[in-house]
Amino acid sequence: MKQFTLSLNKNFQRPVVYLEKFFNLYAMLDTGSLFPVWIEEEIILRKIGGIKVADNINFGGFGGSATGNLFKIPLFKIGDLLFPNMHIIAARLNMPFQMILSATMFRNLIYEIDTYNHKLNVTIPDTQSNVRNLVIYDKDGIIYVACSDGKLANCT
Numbered sequence: 804m805k806q807f808t809l810s811l812n813k814n815f816q817r818p819v820v821y822l823e824k825f826f827n828l829y830a831m832l833d834t835g836s837l838f839p840v841w842i843e844e845e846i847i848l849r850k851i852g853g854i855k856v857a858d859n860i861n862f863g864g865f866g867g868s869a870t871g872n873l874f875k876i877p878l879f880k881i882g883d884l885l886f887p888n889m890h891i892i893a894a895r896l897n898m899p900f901q902m903i904l905s906a907t908m909f910r911n912l913i914y915e916i917d918t919y920n921h922k923l924n925v926t927i928p929d930t931q932s933n934v935r936n937l938v939i940y941d942k943d944g945i946i947y948v949a950c951s952d953g954k955l956a957n958c959t
Contacts, residue, residue: 828900842901870894873891
């Protein structure tokens with residue numbers, strides 16, 4: 804097994820990590836979220852390599868439904884995890900961090916949110932890879948997320 808630890812920012816009541824390896828951004832881990840969400844200006848997402856894939860997609864969350872644009876990031880890094888060509892929904896929200904990390908990003912991994920010591924501990928079992936695939940797609944008007952460490956599997 805491989806393990807890594809990220810520090811949780813003590814200034815937030817929610818689990819927010821500093822992504823030093825990814826353009827020095829702050830991201831909140833949302834254990835109930837299916838989709839990673841970019842909540843800052845889209846122009847910043849484009850500057851870090853984001854490419855728009857689709858406009859005005861509807862997705863569930865934030866106490867109901869929301870609308871955003873679907874982007875693809877060439878390579879997203881969090882700790883030792885690598886997400887090549889990761890899909891992310893851009894939906895401008897007024898939050899003090901730049902993105903929301905979804906629970907599906909950590910599928911089949913062991914993660915512990917340690918608010919006492921301000922740590923996010925992640926364990927990658929030997930049966931899993933640190934290279935993750937995360938794709939958001941529309942099927943008959945319903946948005947799905949597929950994620951795995953090798954082949955796509957529906958995570959809804």
